[in-house]
Amino acid sequence: VSKPSCVLAFDLGASSGRAIVGRLDSEAGIVTIEEIHRFSNDPVKVGNHLYWDILRLFHELKQGILQMKHLGYTDIESLAIDSWAVDFGLLAANGELLGNPYHYRDHQTDHVMDKVIDLVGRENLYAKTGLQFLQFNSIFQLYALKERNPELLQRADTFLMIPDLLRYFLTGEKHSEYTNSTTTQLFNATTQTWDMELIDQLGLPGELLLNPVSSGTRVGALTKEICDELDVPSIPVIAVGEHDTASAVVAVPALEEDFAFLSCGTWSLLGTETLAPVLSEQALAWNFTNEGGVYGTNRLLKNIMGLWLIQECKRTWDKEGKNISFAELVKLAEQVKPFQSFIDPDDDMFLNPEHMPKQIQQYCRETDQIVPQTEGEIARCMLESLALKYRFILERTEQLSGKKYQGLHIVGGGIQNELLCQFTSNATQREVWAGPVEGSALGNLVVQWISLGYIANLREARKLIRNSFPVKTYLPQDGAGWQAAYAAFCQVASRSTVK
Numbered sequence: 001v002s003k004p005s006c007v008l009a010f011d012l013g014a015s016s017g018r019a020i021v022g023r024l025d026s027e028a029g030i031v032t033i034e035e036i037h038r039f040s041n042d043p044v045k046v047g048n049h050l051y052w053d054i055l056r057l058f059h060e061l062k063q064g065i066l067q068m069k070h071l072g073y074t075d076i077e078s079l080a081i082d083s084w085a086v087d088f089g090l091l092a093a094n095g096e097l098l099g100n101p102y103h104y105r106d107h108q109t110d111h112v113m114d115k116v117i118d119l120v121g122r123e124n125l126y127a128k129t130g131l132q133f134l135q136f137n138s139i140f141q142l143y144a145l146k147e148r149n150p151e152l153l154q155r156a157d158t159f160l161m162i163p164d165l166l167r168y169f170l171t172g173e174k175h176s177e178y179t180n181s182t183t184t185q186l187f188n189a190t191t192q193t194w195d196m197e198l199i200d201q202l203g204l205p206g207e208l209l210l211n212p213v214s215s216g217t218r219v220g221a222l223t224k225e226i227c228d229e230l231d232v233p234s235i236p237v238i239a240v241g242e243h244d245t246a247s248a249v250v251a252v253p254a255l256e257e258d259f260a261f262l263s264c265g266t267w268s269l270l271g272t273e274t275l276a277p278v279l280s281e282q283a284l285a286w287n288f289t290n291e292g293g294v295y296g297t298n299r300l301l302k303n304i305m306g307l308w309l310i311q312e313c314k315r316t317w318d319k320e321g322k323n324i325s326f327a328e329l330v331k332l333a334e335q336v337k338p339f340q341s342f343i344d345p346d347d348d349m350f351l352n353p354e355h356m357p358k359q360i361q362q363y364c365r366e367t368d369q370i371v372p373q374t375e376g377e378i379a380r381c382m383l384e385s386l387a388l389k390y391r392f393i394l395e396r397t398e399q400l401s402g403k404k405y406q407g408l409h410i411v412g413g414g415i416q417n418e419l420l421c422q423f424t425s426n427a428t429q430r431e432v433w434a435g436p437v438e439g440s441a442l443g444n445l446v447v448q449w450i451s452l453g454y455i456a457n458l459r460e461a462r463k464l465i466r467n468s469f470p471v472k473t474y475l476p477q478d479g480a481g482w483q484a485a486y487a488a489f490c491q492v493a494s495r496s497t498v499k
């Protein structure tokens with residue numbers, strides 16, 4: 001009887017991080033997971049800038065490793081990290097971190113995108129990178145730094161994305177991982193290398209960039225210093241699909257070849273997997289993105305503002321001493337009248353406002369709608385609008401891919417919001433298949449097992465996940481009501497130009 005294999009995943013979302021041990025019983029074809037550590041990820045504002053607390057995050061990784069030891073996991077075969085995309089740290093030549101990595105919602109990139117587009121051209125940038133225009137892509141962050149803080153770039157020797165950086169802290173080795181590199185908007189989707197022409201044209205320091213390793217590559221092991229500090233044996237480290245969305249899509253338990261997915265957390269990432277980037281005029285006009293996936297896959301998708309809206313309302317209300325949990329908010333939303341007012345979740349005004357509830361109200365006022373007043377009314381407005389936006393993007397995904405999807409797979413923390421899952425089924429008038437909740441962590445785990453030789457390929461990995469975790473099916477309800485709501489939503493959103 002072969003022994004189960006245990007590996008450790010660190011999955012860092014924009015709202016929280018977790019350490020999860022996965023156990024693979026190859027004979028039974030079953031994966032089980034244990035969350036051994038969870039921590040909040042709290043960005044820190046200093047002066048006018050917003051940063052990630054990178055050293056705190058590294059501390060939490062160490063806590064996860066300690067917890068692994070305390071729980072008696074003595075046979076962890078490897079570990080890996082995945083996190084949100086686009087953000088990075090800069091190292092000096094001596095290997096020390098220069099400054100704190102900026103949060104992608106920092107205002108340093110406001111208005112920078114237009115400048116860069118003026119310089120290199122929108123069509124050209126899209127044809128090269130295939131990436132959607134989001135004001136915080138690494139390209140715009142680097143350009144903002146070049147203008148605002150050139151000394152920092154001059155001192156820098158190496159550019160590392162967040163998981164690359166944390167992995168460097170763990171192993172002492174510097175490597176760029178492929179999936180995350182593709183989110184910078186500096187990576188050429190066709191040549192599959194850094195686009196040096198683009199980088200030179202913008203005067204960005206291309207010499208800081210490392211050639212990416214492909215996802216699934218072994219990239220060192222815990223340093224001796226860390227092993228001594230934590231009193232653990234050295235563990236091999238693997239660069240999985242380190243972009244959390246890449247890992248989330250690995251974990252979509254789809255048995256069919258063509259499927260649509262929604263990775264639902266701080267962001268809602270909705271789209272499909274394709275064999276090659278879709279760089280059509282229509283894809284550009286609709287601002288869809290092509291991100292590199294593991295094992296040669298491409299993710300054609302669109303960012304939707306997602307549960308950030310809810311998180312920010314909750315954070316504001318918590319500050320006011322109301323302390324409403326996510327589950328309570330959902331209950332409050334359930335109790336109020338449906339279809340009162342809608343927002344376009346992707347209006348720029350929701351990217352990082354001071355006061356999200358007031359911003360929602362402001363949007364409704366400006367668009368001559370009923371202004372939601374209570375927490376429940378505001379939450380309902382956001383949840384209905386998100387579900388309607390999912391329909392909008394799902395239909396565009398179908399048009400771009402030329403495929404029809406019978407239903408929508410949803411993975412991620414957001415599936416704990418069952419009202420949103422039901423709304424999504426109603427809005428799209430299709431089945432919704434929700435699960436697993438720990439999508440990114442599972443994608444991280446199975447890619448480790450593929451690298452270690454326990455799982456043959458991506459297809460087998462998805463089958464294994466399908467057999468190991470429950471998927472909840474939601475059936476569409478109230479077609480007429482939601483159809484009318486969709487018409488009203490499109491009308492409102494077109495005023496803020498539906499993106």
Ligand code: ADP
Pocket residue numbers: 012013014015016264265266267307308310311326327330412413414415416417418
């Ligand atoms: P990220 O990885 O981006 O940090 P997650 O995938 O962890 O995000 O999802 C976090 C979101 O899940 C929260 O913003 C919240 O809206 C939702 N959520 C978490 N727990 C619950 C719950 N018990 N009920 C409803 N929603 C929940």
Ligand code: LRH
Pocket residue numbers: 013014083084085086104243244245265266267269303
């Ligand atoms: C989701 C995510 C998404 C990116 C955003 C910055 O966590 O990685 O894919 O667009 O964060």
